[in-house]
Amino acid sequence: MSVLRARTRDVVVDRVERIAEDVVSLVLVNQDGSPFPAWEPGSHVDLHLGEEHVRQYSLCSSPTDLSHLRIAVLNVPDSRGGSTWVHENIRPGETVSISEPRNNFPIKDSRKYLFLAGGIGITPIIPMIEWAHAAGKEWQLIYGGRSRGSMAFGDRLREEYGDRVQLVPEDESGRMDLQAVLGLPRAHMLVYACGPTGMLRTVEDLCMGWPPGSLHTEKFAATALGTTSAAEPFDVDLVRSGKTVRVPTDRTILDAVEDVGVRVLSSCRHGLCGTCETTVLAGEPEHRDAVLPQEDRDSGDMMMICVSRAAAGCRRLALDL
Amino acid sequence: MTLSPTADVTSLPDDPFSVANIVDPYPMLTRLRENGPVTWLEKYGVYAVAGFEEVYEVLTDFETYCSSGGLGPHDIRKDEAWRPPSILESDPPTHTVMRRALTGVINPSTVRALRESFTPPAEELADELVARGEFDVVKDLAEKYPLRVFPDAVGIPEDGREHLLPYGNMVFNAFGPKNEIRDRAFANADEHSAAIMRNCARENLDDTGFGARIWDRVHDGLLTPEQATLLVRALLSAGVDTTVFGIGNTLKCLSQSPKAWATLHDNPALAKFAVDEALRLESPFQKFHRTTTAAGTLGGVDIPAEEKILLFTGAANRDPRQWPDNADVYDIERQASGHVAFGMGLHQCVGQPIARLEMELVLKALATRVERIEPAGEPVPIVHNSLRGFESVPVKVTPRF
The missing domain is CATH 2.40.30.10 (Translation factors)
Incomplete structure (x- = not known):
């Protein structure tokens, strides 16, 4: 639900x-x-x-x-x-x-895009490609499926976009070689991936070496259960400052906190350096950084407010700011 | 390297590695920044960038501006490198493996654990110096404190620690041209290198420090012994000098800004912001090179492949387009966050949280004890190819009652 x-x-x-x-x-x-x-x-x-x-x-x-x-x-x-x-x-x-x-799967502005689709996971990717193409972006789609006949929109995409679209029917050419496309991190390239859980897990693993924030996925398992609500706005209580800020979907907590004049030290603003680590007093964070070790993630006691947000279903965080 | 630049770039005859421009770099850097997004430096045959936007672009586009050509003016893949390339001189996927190993060891959690052991030495030193009333920020504090806490955190033996500063001096001077400054730093190069390499070996590291944690990864099959050695070496070469300069530069700024010190004394929790602003204004790591992998355009200027780009991070951090309010002035109320003193992107300094911790603790200890700090002589800038710092910053302090 x-x-x-x-x-x-x-x-x-x-x-x-x-x-x-x-x-x-x-x-x-x-x-x-x-x-x-x-x-x-x-x-x-x-x-x-x-x-x-x-x-x-x-x-x-x-x-x-x-x-x-x-x-x-x-x-x-x-x-x-x-x-x-x-x-x-x-x-x-x-x-x-x-x-x-x-x-829940908005496309962010960047210079280059890599779209990865597995099976019916092609659906959200289609309007993304249309947008990227019209905006003159450099992009590529790799689309895997069981067989050509099972891959919705496959032929149409090939016809419309030519070589930018690579179809990988498993019965002809095996599985998508994700290692080959993701093994080397790329600069200013965002990866949008949608497909079965197994494929997404591989994509997540391979993207560990990419700049944080490069990978965007939609798991349709999660969507089908309605658990992805990270694209909802939420409120943050800044306990020491006695202020409350609303964090809209297109802003980070750090942005929102700075907007009301509360000082936070930050550096990379991409979840890479750990400078903006902030103590969480209440609420459940969803960690999106690349530095916090698993133990700290699980504890939920601290978060990198430049990228991390409130977890699905948590509409309010209280921070030691 | 080519002998002449592409058509649409203007050149300047300035020498950023002359003693005059090292001792007082900012007039030349302003000229460079105002000359345009990219400048051809005739003397060295490199493209120079000094504006925030272009520096940020080069730092974050690790594909076009690679690191494996080295941070100096010569491509270390073509010229003889003076040592095996470090993580700083690598690109993905080699870089990815090394970076992951380092962030597994140095991360918010492990650095948080250092606060407790790093605090007492900062307070002891502060007590000592306040009792003296007059001291040299660099020799008596900036060079003392990191050497007291950091080698222990890495876990190297007492024996041979005297080589850490000279070795760091070699590494960072080698990011500049082969000039007299570099030659002086390399005077006893073999001796220093050998001592450092000895300390990177597993058998010479204690079982609790970062060094041993890096070597654990060899045991787990995630690193080769050669990579582990190079990563420990990276900690030892990058973790001392830069922090020494960071502390020295911060106190140099503060000793010249009584108002800022009063604010800090009233609220020592502002120490981390005072440090950040000093890192912006007097960035310890001022300049280094990248190498282009493909022809491209930077700031509207065409740059061919395999060219060296000299990045002036210290100049980017004073770009008025990024910091419109008196970018050349020290202001602890300013939002300095986002400066590139630690670099940016994939290669951003992995030791940043340790450096910040050390600088914050030292400054906090001093700020709580000292009501007024003032210069007791002229600061003496150090002559160095890539770092900005001082040989000496004499100060006089008035303790709090």
């Missing part, structure tokens, strides 16, 4: 298309044909299934065309039943209920 119950809207299923083995795409339009509110690459919507199930699906249509929204659903028979329900029950012309688009 999602942490925040978002407002929902009823939409009409305009088209249902089988776009790959076990994958259907749903094109959703507003009942009155009006455009959808603007959304950013990486966004998803909650899809309300029948009476009780809610599942999150990444939007894979174009954020520049708000006449419709598109999601793609992989049928996973042994999962909790949401995807099979979609495959078996949803037909064109039906009305379904969705949330407004929300973004």
Whole structure:
């Protein structure tokens, strides 16, 4: 269940298309044909299934065309039943209920991008690529799947973007060689990865030597459970200064603290040097730095406020500042 | 290295390694910064950058501006290097392995644990000096304190510690050209090098220090014995001089700024900010080189591949575009964070938390005990190819009642 119950809207299923083995795409339009509110690459919507199930699906249509929204659903028979329900029950012309688009996987501005997609993990990547390409960024997509026929949007991406897109169907060329692309850290390059947990674990391991903050992942397991709420704003009590600051999604705690004139020593501002370590008096941090040892992470007693944030579901931190 | 620059860069005849420009570097650095984003230094045939934005760019783009060419003016992959390359002179993936090993050993948690053992020597020294009333900040404090605490933290034997400062002097002077300054530093090079290398061996390190923790990684198969030796050597060469200069420079700034000292005396918790501002204004590590791996553009200027770039971090830290309010003035109320005195990016000083701890403890100890500090003579700048510091900073202190 999602942490925040978002407002929902009823939409009409305009088209249902089988776009790959076990994958259907749903094109959703507003009942009155009006455009959808603007959304950013990486966004998803909650899809309300029948009476009780809610599942999150990444939007894979174009954020520049708000006449419709598109999601793609992989049928996973042994999962909790949401995807099979979609495959078996949803037909064109039906009305379904969705949330407004929300973004837990926003794309940050940089010079170069490496997109890694495993299977249905391609969906949030598609609008990201469209944005990066239009912005004239240097980018590359490596997209792995079981077989060509199982890889949604694979051919279309190749056609549209040519050699920037590398398709890796496992039955033809084995698994994606992540070591080859991630073994050497790159400067000013962000990695956006979405796919199965095993793939993401390998990606995380290989990115350990990259500058902190280079890697951005979306685990659809976590998203499906609605546990990723790090993109929500939260409040921080600065106990010694007697102030409270709100930390919006596009600012760091350090930024917000400095904005109200409270002094903190910092240096790299990327979670690499450890200078801005701050004692946590209450609340649960989500560590995103590259310096704090595991023991300290687990204790939750201190955090690097230049990159780390409040954990999912924790709306308030108290810091010794 | 080429003999002439690309068309769109202006050159200057200035010599940043002349004694006059070392002793008082800032007029020349201002000229350099105002000349444009990139300047060709005729005398050395290098591209120089002194503005914050360009220096930051070179430091963070580790692909285009590599470290494996060495921090000096010659490409150590082509010229004979005077020693096996250190972590500072490496690129990923070699750098990645070494860096991970070091951050496994030196991190917020292990440095936090040092506070307790590092505090009493700072207080003892402060007591001693306050009792004397007049002393030399450099000889009596800055050179004493790091040598008292840091070698113990690494775990090297007492024997041979006298080689630490001369060896650091060699390492950092070698980031400049082969001039008389460098030659002087290398006068007894073999003797100093041998002594340091002896102390990097596992059997000469005690079981509790950072040195032994680095060697544990060899046991775990994460490092080769050669890499472990080089990492201990890196700690010993980079961990002393820079901190000595950092302490000296901080107190030099404060002794010339009575108002700042009064603020600090009233609230010694500001010590870490006072240090940070001094590191910005009088950065101990002033300049070093990177090497381009590919042709590219920096600040609108085309630079070919395999060129040396001389980075002036000390000048970047005084760039008025980054610090608009009197960048050349010492101001402990200023937000100095974000300066590049420790470098930036993948190679940012791994010992930064230790250095900051040492500097903060010394300054705090002094600030609580001393109501007024004033110059008791002119500071004497040290003549050094890459570091900024003082041979001597005489001061007079008035103890608190």
